Amino acid sequence: MQTTPETPTSAVSRPTSELTPRLFRVVKRRRETADTVTLELEPLDGKPFRIRPGQFNMLYAFGVGEIPVSVSGIEGRLVHTVRAVGAVSTAICEQKVGAVLGVRGPYGTAWPLEQALGSDLLFIAGGIGLAPLRPAIVHFLANHERYGSGVLLCGSRTPGEILFEREVERWAEHSSFDVDLSGVRHALTTYRTVDVAGPSWRGMVGPVPQMIPKAHLEMRSTVAFICGPEILIHFAAEALLTRGLPPRSIYVSLERNMRCGIGLCGHCQLGPTIICRDGPVYAYPDVEHLLEAREL
Amino acid sequence: MQTIDEVLEEIPFFGGLKHEDLELIAGCGSNVHFEDGETLFREGGPADTFLLIRHGSVSLSCYAPPKGSVILDTVGPGDILGWSWLFPPHRWHFDAKAVGVVRATQFDAVCLRTKIEQDPRFGYELMRRFTQVLLQRLQWTRMRLIDMYADHT
Numbered sequence: 001m002q003t004t005p006e007t008p009t010s011a012v013s014r015p016t017s018e019l020t021p022r023l024f025r026v027v028k029r030r031r032e033t034a035d036t037v038t039l040e041l042e043p044l045d046g047k048p049f050r051i052r053p054g055q056f057n058m059l060y061a062f063g064v065g066e067i068p069v070s071v072s073g074i075e076g077r078l079v080h081t082v083r084a085v086g087a088v089s090t091a092i093c094e095q096k097v098g099a100v101l102g103v104r105g106p107y108g109t110a111w112p113l114e115q116a117l118g119s120d121l122l123f124i125a126g127g128i129g130l131a132p133l134r135p136a137i138v139h140f141l142a143n144h145e146r147y148g149s150g151v152l153l154c155g156s157r158t159p160g161e162i163l164f165e166r167e168v169e170r171w172a173e174h175s176s177f178d179v180d181l182s183g184v185r186h187a188l189t190t191y192r193t194v195d196v197a198g199p200s201w202r203g204m205v206g207p208v209p210q211m212i213p214k215a216h217l218e219m220r221s222t223v224a225f226i227c228g229p230e231i232l233i234h235f236a237a238e239a240l241l242t243r244g245l246p247p248r249s250i251y252v253s254l255e256r257n258m259r260c261g262i263g264l265c266g267h268c269q270l271g272p273t274i275i276c277r278d279g280p281v282y283a284y285p286d287v288e289h290l291l292e293a294r295e296l
Numbered sequence: 297m298q299t300i301d302e303v304l305e306e307i308p309f310f311g312g313l314k315h316e317d318l319e320l321i322a323g324c325g326s327n328v329h330f331e332d333g334e335t336l337f338r339e340g341g342p343a344d345t346f347l348l349i350r351h352g353s354v355s356l357s358c359y360a361p362p363k364g365s366v367i368l369d370t371v372g373p374g375d376i377l378g379w380s381w382l383f384p385p386h387r388w389h390f391d392a393k394a395v396g397v398v399r400a401t402q403f404d405a406v407c408l409r410t411k412i413e414q415d416p417r418f419g420y421e422l423m424r425r426f427t428q429v430l431l432q433r434l435q436w437t438r439m440r441l442i443d444m445y446a447d448h449t
Contacts, residue, residue: 127445229444
């Protein structure tokens, strides 16, 4: 009996190539904290890989599984920073230099860096949330003459869990670029805080949103990028709105259980939006009501 | 150089107070200076002051064996430090230590407590402001109880 194959629809045929991972070799591995590792990757096929700050890839540890990971660096190599919290992320963190990973992507929306030209930028990061913001911060510092001033508020649970610690110190120390009558302005003023600390800690203690009321910000010209646990996003956005930042000047990066990465499987659906397709970076007014809806 | 009541006028905590109230509070205040690492007060000590931090930051810690000293909070410029002076037994609950050089205005709580008892309107205005600080710190503390970074990937 002859069967007539169904005509493939675009929705069915589309994922075939998009769901096939490209092979990347780990060329550098750096331990950031006790449970977090940064991997620098190069494609085995040598073809360029373009990704924008804020976007993510699906990283595949062969024989274990696949997880979404935001890009944490785009300077030459593809860079991902992964925290070991489950089987797949642990397997990815354990990859040594020379190991091969599967990479699908890039997926999702990016931080609106072009849209924010001429504005002051405020980066708010909690924990591993600094990783998706890192390429945006690097871009800002490399192009600071096209933006106003910058502020980074970042927090972690303890001093030992601060991500990119030396780099954040470098950003703070070496980013003076503009001297005016009132003194030295810094391209990126950084504030760091932890939830709890021992006696040798000289930084701030308290949650990240606690720093917002006192940070030096000019609200009329600021665009804020927030990435971290959702509860932090909620309180940080609330504190910014209280200070008078217009909601449309706030962008947030959300995360859910992304699986396919191309908006087909629905695992990362949040109300009317599919995060892997419409996000992860959203304008705050587009998701504010969804963050507060418990039944979603 | 600004007088203490002129300084107070610029601090949101004192916003909306009548000029005579500000003068009264300023009359109980004096400017103080602490070197890096210097102790402002110790847990269990008499809480007979509160401070307006004008420069630098102060860590609040408690001694928690076997961990030792644990920093629970920090306050910085514009913040009010100390509310134990308002409630019996008027003893500090934490240690406070200067992180870097700290400049502050210190207020004599005994002087203010007497005035509060004599003038309920003034007492209410001051309590309302301290309650706001308490509420904000309680909210931030609750937020930390969530341990929001634990499972964040």
